[in-house]
Amino acid sequence: MNTDGKPGQQGLFITFEGIDGSGKSTQARLLADHLTAQGHDVVLTREPGGSPGAEEIRALVLQGDPDRWSAQTEILLFTAARRDHLERTIRPALEAGKVVICDRFADSTRMYQGLSRGDLRQMVDDLHSLMIGVEPDLTILIDMDPVNGLERALSRQTVEERFEDFGVELQAKMRAGFLSLAEEFSDRFRVLDGGRAIDAVAHDVAETVAAHLG
Incomplete structure (x- = not known):
């Protein structure tokens, strides 16, 4: 976990x-399975959510009328x-020496709240600095054509369609x-083409992570 970039x-x-x-989400799960099979102690989690209190907030923001909350x-x-x-x-998991794999983190808030509904990026960053203060060691961006991504997202037919x-x-x-x-955080971001077969993407994810695990 990076604090102050280190x-x-x-x-x-x-x-x-x-x-x-x-x-x-599929790639996060596959990576967790891969690293676990290699003997690593892995925690797979997600945002919003990942703890009891955060899961309660997840229900508030991902269900119901898409316009029920202001961006702020x-x-x-x-x-x-x-x-x-x-x-x-x-x-706690990082301090215990575990590998934490998280499906979304602060970068999603920088985008979905900080960019999509107004120019609020600075507000997101200020709150992040004040209340969170950490960045990932590695962020894997699965790049996808917007039309194909939306079709996939809507095909899930879950109650959590807040942003779709x-x-x-x-x-x-x-x-x-x-x-x-x-580009802004090129030291920790790696971009992979998500339009390929799942196994091909998973292979590249595993190789990317292997370099960080030494």
Whole structure:
């Protein structure tokens, strides 16, 4: 886990990012299975969620009318969920020397709340610095065509369609935003083409992580 941009913990903190339907959740699970089979102690988690309190907040933000919360309120809710997740799940696992694999983290908030619903990126970063203060050691961005990603996301037919409901324009904006983040934080981001076969993507993910595990 990076604090102030420097590795500072025993464990390894890996996050997966990407637009809805990119396959990042599948790849996070496959990586967890792969590393576990290799003998690593792995914690697979997600955001929003990953701890009891954060899961309660997840239900608030991902279900119901897509316009029920303002962007500012969402930023506060996601930051509160992330703080609980950090305290109860992520930090204890890293301090115990485990590999933490998280499906989404602060980069998603930088995009979905900080960019998609207004120019609130600075607010997201300020709250992150104040209340979270850590960045992943490695972020894997699964890049995906926005139209294909939206079709995949909507095919899931779950009650958690909070952001898929905003449509393909948001998907395209978020893809561009994530690619921009990958350039901004090039020291920790790795971009992989998610439009290929699942096994091919998983192979590249495993090789990318292997370099960080030494």
